[in-house]
Amino acid sequence: MATAALIDGKAFAEDLRARVGEAAAAFAQATGRKPGLAVVLVGDDPASQVYVGAKGKACEAAGMASFEHRLPADTSEAALLSLIERLNQDEAVDGILVQLPLPAHLDEQAIIAAINPDKDVDGFHISNAGRLAVGQAGFVPCTPLGCIMLLKDRLGDDLSGLDAVVIGRSNIVGKPMAQLLTDANATVTLAHSRTKNLADVVRRADIVVAAVGRPEMVRGDWIKPGATVIDVGINRLPPEPGKEKGKLVGDVAFAEARDVAGAITPVPGGVGPMTIAVLLRNTLVAAHAHAGQPAPGGL
Numbered sequence: 001m002a003t004a005a006l007i008d009g010k011a012f013a014e015d016l017r018a019r020v021g022e023a024a025a026a027f028a029q030a031t032g033r034k035p036g037l038a039v040v041l042v043g044d045d046p047a048s049q050v051y052v053g054a055k056g057k058a059c060e061a062a063g064m065a066s067f068e069h070r071l072p073a074d075t076s077e078a079a080l081l082s083l084i085e086r087l088n089q090d091e092a093v094d095g096i097l098v099q100l101p102l103p104a105h106l107d108e109q110a111i112i113a114a115i116n117p118d119k120d121v122d123g124f125h126i127s128n129a130g131r132l133a134v135g136q137a138g139f140v141p142c143t144p145l146g147c148i149m150l151l152k153d154r155l156g157d158d159l160s161g162l163d164a165v166v167i168g169r170s171n172i173v174g175k176p177m178a179q180l181l182t183d184a185n186a187t188v189t190l191a192h193s194r195t196k197n198l199a200d201v202v203r204r205a206d207i208v209v210a211a212v213g214r215p216e217m218v219r220g221d222w223i224k225p226g227a228t229v230i231d232v233g234i235n236r237l238p239p240e241p242g243k244e245k246g247k248l249v250g251d252v253a254f255a256e257a258r259d260v261a262g263a264i265t266p267v268p269g270g271v272g273p274m275t276i277a278v279l280l281r282n283t284l285v286a287a288h289a290h291a292g293q294p295a296p297g298g299l
Helices: 009-031 046-061 077-089 108-114 126-134 142-155 174-183 198-203 254-258 272-290
Strands: 036-042 065-071 095-098 163-167 187-191 207-210 228-231
Touching (some): 009 046, 009 142, 036 077, 036 272, 046 272, 077 095, 077 108, 095 272, 126 174, 142 207, 142 228, 163 198
Parallel strands (some): 036 065, 036 095, 207 228
């Protein structure tokens, strides 16, 4: 039996970053300034620090301006809201990203709501969620937008006639992913931890997007032969004896699923690299809108 084709998110993301870089250079030449992304980090969460550093480097590599604001963990909500308002007004800033999670004393929803929706390149603002729901142009969260790019690259822009199952109903991945698949004409089921007979629901799907946060929950015998599997999960297993770190795995039992699926994203190297590449793309789109320029083509 042939094994599934690997969907190389790393290679796709590198190509997307290169195209964003070319368009960013053209934007800078036309407007006299670089597209600008402001990233706000509150506290010293180690994973968040790594992500923020990676975003800054990616911005600079793409010819964009990166503005980092690192605030102490005890920053007040009023101080954070004041910073966001300054960034909303700053003409050099096209995109604003507040790194989540925030310390417990800060109201994440209130902070996200304070960001100008036209600078909300994370796509988390309720206005952008509403725009997506009713089919208007707005910013879509980076991970699901990256997933739909990988799917369309594999299956074409029109997914008519295909059954898709999204496992996970988060506001950040599951719900927007279901909407993007619907917009591409797939027939979509949004499943989750309380779905009855989940394995049977998944077995009828031509497209499976797993975004539930449970290591290797989706087994190989859940997968319809030839299906396309997008694994959004990234989970670290307990370390094996004598090893410091456990293995990184997705929400899909990769080795089992690869024997059945037609195509599958690996973990790592699948969806993960797409997230920052799409963030750069969203920032570039925001910069064009901010400058009154038509949106860049091919992105």
